Amino acid sequence: MIKQLITDIAYDNISLTQALTRAKLIESKIKNKPFKDWLKNEIEGYEDLDIPEYRIIPAPIILIAEFQLGQQIKIEVNLPDSFEQQTIEVSKFHKILMPISTIEESIKNITDPEWNMKLSIEHVDIFSQLYIKNVKAQGGWIKKGHRIVARLHFQNVVDLTKQKLLDILMDLNEKFPNLENDFENTKQNNETVSNIITNNIYAPNNNLNTAAGTNISIKSEYKNDLTPVQEKTLKDLGVNEIEIQQLNTILSENNKDKPEFGKKLMGWCASVGSSLAGRGIYDALPKISEFVTQLM
Incomplete structure (x- = not known):
């Protein structure tokens, strides 16, 4: 069996x-x-x-400011530190709560590299606080918005x-x-x-000792930079020099076990995935996702 x-x-x-x-x-x-x-x-x-951490993905919020004569302006939400930390986190990341079957169907049926998830009216009201005064001063209003989610992130889950x-x-x-x-x-x-269960489900690194009776210390070992072979692999997949430098910066700034590390890696992955998709390099997307997963 x-x-x-x-x-x-x-x-x-x-x-x-x-x-x-x-x-x-x-x-x-x-x-x-x-x-x-x-x-x-x-x-x-x-x-x-x-919700486990691997189901929390970067997903920026876009508000739609509407004006007379049908004009619309997109506003990417970037909350200042004066907002509650929880609200700031919600504005940056999306929790994928749906069953794995729904995620699989979404990946199968939606071929676009990115798609929009409609925000509730309550969320629009919360996140528009920072911008509504200026929008109203110009005769406009904010009544809708959405998250931008990457297909690559759903595939990674x-x-x-x-x-x-x-x-x-x-x-x-x-x-x-x-x-x-x-x-x-x-x-x-x-x-x-x-x-075995604890190490494989909850540990940030699966290569851990699973011997019975052993007290296991869960600790991530982050690499400080990419090896020449890894950089060549990325270049062969279509990743440019600037994107590789960005990844090296993420690796060098996170030499301790921080939850933010995985989020930054996935944010980089989504950005590169969008760039590759924009150039029509779709075959490389799963390989980029696998490459990033190995760094986590």
């Missing part, structure tokens, strides 16, 4: 939704609650407070979720080669399972 599932995932024989659903059979054997909850959330969707599931199953298969038939819920086995 587990070996066949690993093969089907690795060779894309089934959708990620199907893979997560079949993984529930594995969870029924090991009875690990974090794994059960993660599978449920990925399949059915997340509550706001439970699918890729990361797939990789996490695959790593979990491979680690379980390595530790328990005959899991379907002879797994026992002993204390030692449960500790091993818990380490």
